[in-house]
Amino acid sequence: MTEAPVLEKPALTQTVVKAVCRMCHGGCGTLVTVRDGSVASVKGDPDHPVNKGKLCSKAGAPSIEQLYHEARIDRPLMRVGPKGSMQWKAVSWDEAVRFIARKMLTIREQHGAEAVSFARGVSMNNNQIVTRLANVFGTPNIASINYYCYGPRVAACTLTASGKFSGRGWDSVAIPDFYGKPACIVEWGSQKRIANDHGLIGHTPVTEALRAKPFSVIVDPRRPSACGPGHIWLPIRPGSDGAMALGWANVIINEGLCDRTFVEKWCHGFEEYKSLVAEWTPERAGDVTGCDPEQIRAAARAYATTKPATMAWGTGSDHIGRNAVQANRAILALIGITGNLDISGGNCFWPSPRLADTEKWDALSEEQAAKRIGADRFKCLTLRPTIYAHPPSVFKTILSEKPYPVKAMIVIGNNPAVCYPNTSEVAAALRKLDLLVVSEIFMTPTAALADIVLPAASNLERDEPRLYMHIKGPGGTHMDTSTRAVARVAERRSDWDFIVSLAHELGYRKEFESVEAIADEALAPLDMSWEEFRQHENVLEPITYKKYEREGFGTPTGKFELWSTKLAEWGYDPLPGHVEPAESPLSRPDLADKYPLVLNTGARTPMYWNSNGHPLSTLRRLLPEPLIEMHRDTANARGIEDRAFAWVETPHGKLKMRVHLTDRIRTDVVSIPHGWWQPADQGPDFGIFDVCANVLLGSDLDACDPILGSSPLKAMLCQVSRCAPDPVAPKPDPR
Ligand code: SF4
Numbered sequence: 001m002t003e004a005p006v007l008e009k010p011a012l013t014q015t016v017v018k019a020v021c022r023m024c025h026g027g028c029g030t031l032v033t034v035r036d037g038s039v040a041s042v043k044g045d046p047d048h049p050v051n052k053g054k055l056c057s058k059a060g061a062p063s064i065e066q067l068y069h070e071a072r073i074d075r076p077l078m079r080v081g082p083k084g085s086m087q088w089k090a091v092s093w094d095e096a097v098r099f100i101a102r103k104m105l106t107i108r109e110q111h112g113a114e115a116v117s118f119a120r121g122v123s124m125n126n127n128q129i130v131t132r133l134a135n136v137f138g139t140p141n142i143a144s145i146n147y148y149c150y151g152p153r154v155a156a157c158t159l160t161a162s163g164k165f166s167g168r169g170w171d172s173v174a175i176p177d178f179y180g181k182p183a184c185i186v187e188w189g190s191q192k193r194i195a196n197d198h199g200l201i202g203h204t205p206v207t208e209a210l211r212a213k214p215f216s217v218i219v220d221p222r223r224p225s226a227c228g229p230g231h232i233w234l235p236i237r238p239g240s241d242g243a244m245a246l247g248w249a250n251v252i253i254n255e256g257l258c259d260r261t262f263v264e265k266w267c268h269g270f271e272e273y274k275s276l277v278a279e280w281t282p283e284r285a286g287d288v289t290g291c292d293p294e295q296i297r298a299a300a301r302a303y304a305t306t307k308p309a310t311m312a313w314g315t316g317s318d319h320i321g322r323n324a325v326q327a328n329r330a331i332l333a334l335i336g337i338t339g340n341l342d343i344s345g346g347n348c349f350w351p352s353p354r355l356a357d358t359e360k361w362d363a364l365s366e367e368q369a370a371k372r373i374g375a376d377r378f379k380c381l382t383l384r385p386t387i388y389a390h391p392p393s394v395f396k397t398i399l400s401e402k403p404y405p406v407k408a409m410i411v412i413g414n415n416p417a418v419c420y421p422n423t424s425e426v427a428a429a430l431r432k433l434d435l436l437v438v439s440e441i442f443m444t445p446t447a448a449l450a451d452i453v454l455p456a457a458s459n460l461e462r463d464e465p466r467l468y469m470h471i472k473g474p475g476g477t478h479m480d481t482s483t484r485a486v487a488r489v490a491e492r493r494s495d496w497d498f499i500v501s502l503a504h505e506l507g508y509r510k511e512f513e514s515v516e517a518i519a520d521e522a523l524a525p526l527d528m529s530w531e532e533f534r535q536h537e538n539v540l541e542p543i544t545y546k547k548y549e550r551e552g553f554g555t556p557t558g559k560f561e562l563w564s565t566k567l568a569e570w571g572y573d574p575l576p577g578h579v580e581p582a583e584s585p586l587s588r589p590d591l592a593d594k595y596p597l598v599l600n601t602g603a604r605t606p607m608y609w610n611s612n613g614h615p616l617s618t619l620r621r622l623l624p625e626p627l628i629e630m631h632r633d634t635a636n637a638r639g640i641e642d643r644a645f646a647w648v649e650t651p652h653g654k655l656k657m658r659v660h661l662t663d664r665i666r667t668d669v670v671s672i673p674h675g676w677w678q679p680a681d682q683g684p685d686f687g688i689f690d691v692c693a694n695v696l697l698g699s700d701l702d703a704c705d706p707i708l709g710s711s712p713l714k715a716m717l718c719q720v721s722r723c724a725p726d727p728v729a730p731k732p733d734p735r
Pocket of ligand 1: 021022023024025026027028051054055056057058059196201202203
């Protein structure tokens, strides 16, 4: 008997909606097909000016899997068992918000507003609204991961160039202009093809710019697979970025390759900088960085003489701890003295959209602001736009109650148990809190320790003003007009909705009238309401170049400050010198016998975005587990075979991971990805003590950058050793 063919039921309704991907902070344009009320497909929007129809591996099917995943948190949960027992009862949003507000007010009454802290992750559009509530409530303590990611570049650019314009007219950072047809592209500790900067989508613009075959320079201990012939690869020792930049500057100045007009007219402290640079011959830079001096010369010449040249700099120089801000200043100095600053095809300060300041900084008294944890030591934490509490200091304060008790943390879009160094310390601090609130999409190692877990809306299900997540695109800054809640699932709410309802319960109805009212307030300088704004296909702030010729730089002298007035005033070295990481082969030769290799954590992969995406089978199939990337010769010397398990050990901890052998990495460097946890493992830890790179990192404040407090996630000493027996390696699913 033949079976009757199964006929596909015709769809009753089908619409295609223009939306924006939010599987990372990028914002690629998408076309979302909604069939009979459910999202059926997510494709790239070919008309989007930046991604031009292309999406990365995190979008498309993974975004639909995430939307309807059975493990999503769909209702507010209140803890009913001991901390970390994961015994919950479902409660209403009203009940949850009322509970949180009452606890916050009680803690403020007993210990002061500063005893309530906030923690937020990569800017996904909640910065302004979270800061507004913290300021109105009276606490200066917002911990953010920016202090080690992007923040060092923001600090470097703000101190040297953008200053008072930073985020107020100019974007903070001199962003590589891939749209301006750069003739030379330097990728310095940065893989923008698989990872995005704030508002800079990497995959399509970088790929297109490289297709034009510019001269290519790679400064990285790992050589990207897409780097073709005709390039220079400088396999830098992690943590020596400052020395490398000074070595380039030595060649550029000695060989007369500076942009003389820029130097003479716009540089402050050039003579002092020149004296510093004179000490950094390519030979000395070669000794410190482990690179060939002739290659250093060739790279510096190519960058200085091939116009326009763009510098794609990234987390490599952000993650080195002690010298993070100065190393970034040293790289920025190269952009300036070669005349590649704020020109088409160079590095530009994209325009910041003309939005009103909605953060209500004036609501926070000076007395409260002075209590910001860590800002007395790491002075740049007092300077806009890098005003945050120092996360490792916050966790230490929770545990020690010195200089004052911190009793509550409201976590929004962050996963501290996975994302901050010294995992044991962070977990102990989270457990000690009287109130831990976590707004999340999945049950994470942080959420599992909470008193209240809130169901956060995510990609495709948020209807909120994404005014602050703008994209650096062709022609200028593109503001996102098309974020829409394409789907509404269960009781999930956006960060904005949660903050506004919490503010109402705390008694701040006037300051937080509604999401729409705050959006209207932000858009007032554009003379548009949020409703009118959303009728536009695109709102563009056009880019202009060499803004400093009209406005000067935003620094105290109005110049490009190679010698920083602000750093001198704070008592730091005003020049961008090189300082070794706290645990490097040069600074700690005593440790090098036991730990002869250099460990980098934080390597980006195309599948995961920080600690996001790990519960999704569509992504796990592509990369089922974290891998130790190391050179074949280094592994052979230790009897370690490809895909065998090995121990990676630092003075702070030990992890067992499978190795991936390659010839594309320095022989003395090993690299592991960050952000890993195992959603399928037992909570509350969800495998963090087995796979999270932060287990290997310490939280010693002396190892942090003295200016901003950035933690060293790279450039530390380690050893890798064989471990047995070797379980059979799972093969990636070819589907
Ligand atoms: S880069 Fe980010 S925004 Fe673009 S498709 Fe990938 S996850 Fe989505």
